[in-house]
Amino acid sequence: MIRDTTIGAKLWAAAVWATVGFFILNLLAMIATVVTSSFATRWLGTWLPAGWTTRWYTSAWSEFQLWDVLIVTFQVIGAVVFISGVLGVTAAYALARRDFPGKRLLVLLFLLPLLIPPMTFGIPLATVLYQTGLAGTFWGVVAANLVPTVPFVILVMIPFIEQIDPKVEAAARVFGANTFKLFLYVLLPLLLPGILAALLLVLVRTIAMFELTFLVAGPTSQTLVVALYYAVFAAGVRAVQSIDAMAVIYMVTTLIWLIIALRFVNPTQIVTRAKQQPAH
Amino acid sequence: MDAVAHAPAVEHGPNLRQRLAARGFDAVTLLAIPAAVFSLLLFVYPFAFGFVLSFEPKAGGDWLANYRRFFSDPFLYETIAKTLWLAIPVTLVNLLLAIPIAFRVRLMRNQRLLTTLLVLPITLGTVLVAEGLLNYLGPQGWFNRTLMTIGLISQPLKLVHNYWGVFASLVITGFPFTFLLTLSYVTGIDPALEQAAATLGASAWQRFRHVYLPLLMPGLAITFCLSFVQAFSVFPSAVLLGEPGGATRVISIVAAQAAFEEYDYSMGSAIAMIMGFVQLGIVVAVLASRGLFYRGPASGAKG
Numbered sequence: 001m002i003r004d005t006t007i008g009a010k011l012w013a014a015a016v017w018a019t020v021g022f023f024i025l026n027l028l029a030m031i032a033t034v035v036t037s038s039f040a041t042r043w044l045g046t047w048l049p050a051g052w053t054t055r056w057y058t059s060a061w062s063e064f065q066l067w068d069v070l071i072v073t074f075q076v077i078g079a080v081v082f083i084s085g086v087l088g089v090t091a092a093y094a095l096a097r098r099d100f101p102g103k104r105l106l107v108l109l110f111l112l113p114l115l116i117p118p119m120t121f122g123i124p125l126a127t128v129l130y131q132t133g134l135a136g137t138f139w140g141v142v143a144a145n146l147v148p149t150v151p152f153v154i155l156v157m158i159p160f161i162e163q164i165d166p167k168v169e170a171a172a173r174v175f176g177a178n179t180f181k182l183f184l185y186v187l188l189p190l191l192l193p194g195i196l197a198a199l200l201l202v203l204v205r206t207i208a209m210f211e212l213t214f215l216v217a218g219p220t221s222q223t224l225v226v227a228l229y230y231a232v233f234a235a236g237v238r239a240v241q242s243i244d245a246m247a248v249i250y251m252v253t254t255l256i257w258l259i260i261a262l263r264f265v266n267p268t269q270i271v272t273r274a275k276q277q278p279a280h
Numbered sequence: 281m282d283a284v285a286h287a288p289a290v291e292h293g294p295n296l297r298q299r300l301a302a303r304g305f306d307a308v309t310l311l312a313i314p315a316a317v318f319s320l321l322l323f324v325y326p327f328a329f330g331f332v333l334s335f336e337p338k339a340g341g342d343w344l345a346n347y348r349r350f351f352s353d354p355f356l357y358e359t360i361a362k363t364l365w366l367a368i369p370v371t372l373v374n375l376l377l378a379i380p381i382a383f384r385v386r387l388m389r390n391q392r393l394l395t396t397l398l399v400l401p402i403t404l405g406t407v408l409v410a411e412g413l414l415n416y417l418g419p420q421g422w423f424n425r426t427l428m429t430i431g432l433i434s435q436p437l438k439l440v441h442n443y444w445g446v447f448a449s450l451v452i453t454g455f456p457f458t459f460l461l462t463l464s465y466v467t468g469i470d471p472a473l474e475q476a477a478a479t480l481g482a483s484a485w486q487r488f489r490h491v492y493l494p495l496l497m498p499g500l501a502i503t504f505c506l507s508f509v510q511a512f513s514v515f516p517s518a519v520l521l522g523e524p525g526g527a528t529r530v531i532s533i534v535a536a537q538a539a540f541e542e543y544d545y546s547m548g549s550a551i552a553m554i555m556g557f558v559q560l561g562i563v564v565a566v567l568a569s570r571g572l573f574y575r576g577p578a579s580g581a582k583g
Contacts (some may be wrong), residue, residue, distance in 0.1 A: 033421065
C-alpha cells in the first residue's frame, strides 16, 4: 500500500475521517434520542428529560397489543425462513451443479426481484393477492415476503455449493448412499454454515421488510415494523414516549438477530448479495 | 468430474433420458423447478397481470385512459419530477461521499467495526430511521440544539416535514448501502496497478484519475443504478418525515393511494408501471453510457 506523507494528503485523510465520524455520530445520536425519549417522563426544550421512568414500556405493550404483534412477526419470519430455505437451497444446488440451456434466463429471473425495489413490484403483487383473497391473511404476508428472500438464498448459496467438490458426492454414491442419505450425511453437514448464514440474513431482512408487508397485511397479520409505521403515522394520538418505547422494542428485536448473524457472516454480505470478490 | 455425476453413455445408443442428461437436464436440474414456479407465480405473473390491468381502467374509457389521466393531472405527473429531484441528488451525494471513504477504508486492516456500524441503519430499516430522525432533527432535537449552542444558527432549522427530512433519511439508509457496494468494487482492484503507477511517478490524483477511476467506472455505474432505484421508490420516510401532500409527494405514495385507498387497482398498477419504466429508463441510460468507459480485467496479472 502507498501512503502519502505530504501535508495535503494528511489534510485530505483527516477530512475523509471527519465525514465518517460525522455520519456515525449522527447515526448514534439518532438512536440515542429514541432510547432516551422512551425512558423520559417529560422532555420538552431541554438537553435531557426531566425524569426517568419505564412506564412507557408497559403502556406501549398494552396500547399497541405488542404481544400479539410479536407473535405474528415471529410466525411470519419462521415461515419465511423455512420456506425460502427449502426452495432456495434446492434450486441453488441445481444451478450450481448443472449447466443447461436457459440457465442464464433462470438466474436473471432470480436476480430481478432483488434488483427491483419492493415498492415497484409490490403494488401489482398486492393487487393479485387481493384478488385471490390471500392479502390480509397470514399466508399472504408470508408469500409476499418470500418473493425477494427465495432468490436471495439462491444467490448466496450458489457460490457456496460450487466450492464443494462433486467428487465427495460421487464417492458417497460409490459406497452405496441413496439420495436421501447423501443429502443427510454428506451435503447437509458441508452446507450447514452456508445455509445458516443465508437464513440469518433472510431473518434480519424480513424483520425490517416494510413495503411488502405494509401492502398486503391486514389488521391481524401486521408485523412489528408495520405496526410501528402506523403508530408513527398516527402520532399525536398517543404519547411520543410510548411510540419510542415501541421503536426500542423493535430495535432490540432486530439487533439481537443482527448480533447473532454477525458471528457467522461478514457485515458487507447484508448489502452485496452475491459472491464477494476476494480482497487482495 | 461431470461424467461421474451424469449417467454414463451406453452402447446401444442413448435414450431420451440420457440425451437430456447430456444437455444438463436430469433429476438434479428438476430441483430448480419449485423455486422457478414460485418466482413465475409471484413475481412474473403479478407484473404481467398489473401491466394488462393498467390498460383496463376501472372507470371505463379506452385502454389508455389511466395513462392519459396520469399525464394530464399535474397533481399526478409532477410526482415523477419530485421523486427524481429527491432521488438523483441523494444518489449522487451518497456516491460522491462513498468513493473517497472507500479508498481510505481500503487501507484499514480491521474494517469490521466500521462496516458493522454502517449496516445498522440498513438493518433497522427506513421506518425506524424516520421515527428517530423526527425527534433528532426536530426543532427541539439534539441536532438543532447543538448547532445553536455552537452558535452556528440562532433559530432552529426546519429539517422535518419537508424535503430535507426525507433527504437526510435517504442519506442515512442509502449511504451505507452505496458505500459497502463501492468498497467491494474498490477492494477488487489489484493494488499492484497503483504501485506500478506510483513507481512511474504518478501523483495520488493521477493514480486515481488514470488508473482507478477507469477500472471502477463499470462498478460505479451499477452502484449508481442500485442506489438510485432504492431512492426512487422511497415510501415510508416520505410519508412520515416529509410533506406527503406537497414537496415530497413521491410517486410511490400516489401509487399506493390509488390502489389501496381509492381501491382503483387499475390506476395503481398503471402508476406502478410508470414508476418501473422511469427507473428502467434511468438504469438503461446509465448502463448504456458505461459502454463509453474501459471494460476489461482489473487484475495485475500478465496476459
